Amino acid sequence: MAYQKVKGTFDLLAKDLYKFNLLNDLFRHFLDLYGYSEIKTPVFEFTDVFKKDNDTSDMVTKEMYTFSVNNKDSLTLRPEGTAGVIRSFIENKMYADPELPIKLGYIEEMFRHENAQKGRQRQFTQMGIECIGDKNPLIDAEVIALGYFFLKTIGLNDLKVLINSLGDNDSRLKYKEELIEYFSQYKDELCFDCQNRLLKNPLRILDCKNDANKEFVKNAPKMKLSKESEEYFDLVKHYLDVLNVPYEVNDKLVRGLDYYTDTVFEVISTNEANGAQSTIFGGGRYDNLIKEMGGPDISGIGFAIGVERLIILADAENVFDEYKKEIDCYVINLYENPDYALEVLEDLRNNSYKAEMDYYSRSLKAQFKSSDRKNARFVLIIGEDEVNSNTITLKDSLTKAQETIKHEELIDRLDQLLEDYYE
RNA sequence: GCGGUCGUGGUGAAGUUGGUUAACACACUAGAUUGUGGCUCUAGCACUCGCGAGUUCGAGUCUCGUCGAUCGCCCCA
Numbered sequence: 001m002a003y004q005k006v007k008g009t010f011d012l013l014a015k016d017l018y019k020f021n022l023l024n025d026l027f028r029h030f031l032d033l034y035g036y037s038e039i040k041t042p043v044f045e046f047t048d049v050f051k052k053d054n055d056t057s058d059m060v061t062k063e064m065y066t067f068s069v070n071n072k073d074s075l076t077l078r079p080e081g082t083a084g085v086i087r088s089f090i091e092n093k094m095y096a097d098p099e100l101p102i103k104l105g106y107i108e109e110m111f112r113h114e115n116a117q118k119g120r121q122r123q124f125t126q127m128g129i130e131c132i133g134d135k136n137p138l139i140d141a142e143v144i145a146l147g148y149f150f151l152k153t154i155g156l157n158d159l160k161v162l163i164n165s166l167g168d169n170d171s172r173l174k175y176k177e178e179l180i181e182y183f184s185q186y187k188d189e190l191c192f193d194c195q196n197r198l199l200k201n202p203l204r205i206l207d208c209k210n211d212a213n214k215e216f217v218k219n220a221p222k223m224k225l226s227k228e229s230e231e232y233f234d235l236v237k238h239y240l241d242v243l244n245v246p247y248e249v250n251d252k253l254v255r256g257l258d259y260y261t262d263t264v265f266e267v268i269s270t271n272e273a274n275g276a277q278s279t280i281f282g283g284g285r286y287d288n289l290i291k292e293m294g295g296p297d298i299s300g301i302g303f304a305i306g307v308e309r310l311i312i313l314a315d316a317e318n319v320f321d322e323y324k325k326e327i328d329c330y331v332i333n334l335y336e337n338p339d340y341a342l343e344v345l346e347d348l349r350n351n352s353y354k355a356e357m358d359y360y361s362r363s364l365k366a367q368f369k370s371s372d373r374k375n376a377r378f379v380l381i382i383g384e385d386e387v388n389s390n391t392i393t394l395k396d397s398l399t400k401a402q403e404t405i406k407h408e409e410l411i412d413r414l415d416q417l418l419e420d421y422y423e
Numbered sequence: 424g425c426g427g428u429c430g431u432g433g434u435g436a437a438g439u440u441g442g443u444u445a446a447c448a449c450a451c452u453a454g455a456u457u458g459u460g461g462c463u464c465u466a467g468c469a470c471u472c473g474c475g476a477g478u479u480c481g482a483g484u485c486u487c488g489u490c491g492a493u494c495g496c497c498c499c500a
Contacts, residue, residue, distance in 0.1 A: 004473095004490075004491070005491095007490085007491070057499085058497080059498075062424085062498095063498080063499090080500085110500080112498090112499080112500095114497095114498070114499080115424080115425090115497085115498090116491095116492085116493095117493070117494070118493070118494075119500085120498090120499075124500070125500090126500060127500095128500090266500095275493090275494070276494075276495065276496085277499075277500075279499065279500060280500065281500070282499075282500060283500095303500095304500055306499085307500085309500060310500090332458090332459085334458065363453090363457095364457095364458055364459060364460080365453095365456080365459080365460065366453095366460095367459095368459065368460030369460060369461080371460070372460060379459085379460085381458075383458060384458090385458085393458085395459075395460095397461095402459085
């Protein structure tokens with residue numbers, strides 16, 4: 001059987017690759033605007049970097065590509081960006097920088113062993129940022145704004161920003177106990193997953209699709225934010241107002257990863273093009289993660305955007321022009337010896353003209369067809385006459401004008417034709 | 424991990440109750456047009472129906488398995 005690509009992976013061909021490149025450029029521009037610098041971390045890390053004790057998310061517990069070589073270390077292909085960045089932050093002692101917070105951005109491939117469907121691949125790309133070293137509602141608002149305005153600049157509509165606060169450690173801990181107590185009396189009515197979540201992460205029960213519409217879940221006690229958390233959240237909302245970022249508070253939003261505290265947010269698209277995957281952007285603040293990973297007791301916040309989902313939506317909004325490959329010159333060679341044509345070709349390239357030639361001395365018609373397919377602006381014809389007189393027959397594909405010029409005049413003539421054209 | 428649909432040439436696709444050489448269109452190649460293409464006309468181009476097994480005299484058409492795509496559940500970006 002012929003080789004085939006691994007399920008959930010894909011080849012990026014020219015007709016789509018340029019979309020990634022455009023978005024990457026735009027994202028990097030936004031990183032620049034907001035004072036973020038790009039970071040690249042390894043594709044794989046020691047498994048412990050991603051897997052902490054008491055993790056409950058599917059992503060960490062059953063979707064990681066974990067392997068070892070020679071039975072030595074357990075390694076894992078990164079399923080998300082934050083953990084690796086935090087590891088790097090600690091390992092490189094970035095916390096010692098006098099200028100905190102440290103603002104980092106990345107565009108990297110992630111790997112999760114999930115069932116593939118539209119907008120959900122096993123290898124996919126995330127653009128993300130992490131702002132580490134300070135806890136300040138200004139930062140929370142700015143992080144959300146960066147992502148939101150990036151998406152708006154692409155030209156996406158039908159976006160909805162959802163935010164919520166999970167509270168600080170104290171209020172979260174208290175709420176957790178409250179929920180455990182409350183849900184324990186309904187334990188038999190919970191779905192299988194939620195029974196497991198009950199003790200580890202009862203917050204997830206609140207947005208479980210199986211159980212969320214059951215009466216006793218709806219009536220579950222609401223989170224009581226501590227005074228500090230509430231004031232903090234109010235300020236985040238206030239700054240979002242100032243920045244003109246529209247948002248919706250959704251108290252069911254708890255996010256999948258376990259390390260979030262206080263501010264969490266998500267951008268969903270109501271555009272149907274994305275199929276079942278409505279979330280294109282998600283993130284939140286993490287007060288404990290850095291300390292848990294062996295760093296100082298400081299807070300961070302970040303988000304990640306799913307680039308493939310972004311492209312599906314951007315395509316649906318016709319954000320991208322149709323991909324069209326173009327070259328400047330196509331050299332048609334009718335002479336048996338290709339030396340002269342080759343010299344002309346190199347001349348063109350040395351003067352920054354994108355140029356190709358026919359390698360096979362095919363019929364004139366066939367070469368013209370190639371020239372059309374490659375969308376060559378100029379066609380250069382070289383035959384016996386041209387070789388003998390050291391000339392080139394130059395045809396402008398747009399105007400159809402044709403002339404025979406001396407070889408040494410070629411570049412000047414092309415420059416001039418283009419100059420005239422763009423006037 | 425679970426469930427639905429689908430898988431025919433480079434592409435889009437027809438294939439009736441299982442029956443000899445698997446439509447049609449686009450694309451491609453060559454010629455008409457021996458140095459001028461994108462139009463037209465003519466001709467050519469499909470060891471084969473994702474892969475494997477089974478039922479049958481006979482399977483693209485039925486059954487099972489497998490791989491993949493897609494949609495949904497779950498999860499998440």
